[in-house]
Amino acid sequence: xxxxxxxxxxYSIPVLAVSSFISFTFVALAGDPLGNLRANPRTTAGxxxxxxxxxxxxxxxxxxxxxxxxxxxxxxxxxxxxTSQPIWPDIERAMGHTAQVILIAQLIALVLGVAVGIFSxxxxxxxxxxxxxxxxxxxxxxPTFWLALLLQILFVDIYLKWHVRIFYTSGxxxxxxxxxxxxxxxHIALPVRR
Numbered sequence: 044x045x046x047x048x049x050x051x052x053x054y055s056i057p058v059l060a061v062s063s064f065i066s067f068t069f070v071a072l073a074g075d076p077l078g079n080l081r082a083n084p085r086t087t088a089g090x091x092x093x094x095x096x097x098x099x100x101x102x103x104x105x106x107x108x109x110x111x112x113x114x115x116x117x118x119x120x121x122x123x124x125x126t127s128q129p130i131w132p133d134i135e136r137a138m139g140h141t142a143q144v145i146l147i148a149q150l151i152a153l154v155l156g157v158a159v160g161i162f163s164x165x166x167x168x169x170x171x172x173x174x175x176x177x178x179x180x181x182x183x184x185x186p187t188f189w190l191a192l193l194l195q196i197l198f199v200d201i202y203l204k205w206h207v208r209i210f211y212t213s214g215x216x217x218x219x220x221x222x223x224x225x226x227x228x229x230h231i232a233l234p235v236r237r
Contacts, residue, residue: 198233211229
């Protein structure tokens with residue numbers, strides 16, 4: 044078993060390297076990182092040239108990818124082009140919120156999945172079984188972004204029509220609310236739903 048796990052981890056390293064290189068290449072070709080600065084009339088050609096050299100934008104994509112990998116491991120992803128501030132504090136701040144959403148979503152999926160699965164197995168070919176099987180297939184087939192948009196419209200319309208706040212469509216919590224509160228659950232319920 045240990046050999047299998049070790050082999051799988053070793054296989055994942057080249058897969059991660061190739062996929063990250065492909066993603067880096069597509070992002071590099073998609074646009075100009077200095078586009079916002081180029082649009083600013085106060086930015087001189089000398090400043091742009093200096094920034095291209097400092098951030099290695101004057102190099103080829105494989106060389107830029109190598110610098111990016113070095114920044115990932117030695118400088119915690121480096122600094123932002125726009126703000127010249129370190130990137131890691133922003134990621135670190137968002138990791139707690141992301142972990143909270145993932146934890147709640149996985150718990151709901153596990154509890155509902157096991158409960159519905161057991162009840163469907165006990166009551167095989169019942170209306171319950173057919174209903175939840177159909178709902179499951181519909182849920183897997185439905186694009187997530189489309190479902191999210193429909194839910195946002197639904198809950199905003201409910202709020203606007205009847206002034207009943209069921210779920211929020213933006214933000215993390217209302218002012219003064221705790222991290223693990225009903226208010227926070229109302230804020231993150233829509234991202235958790237899928």
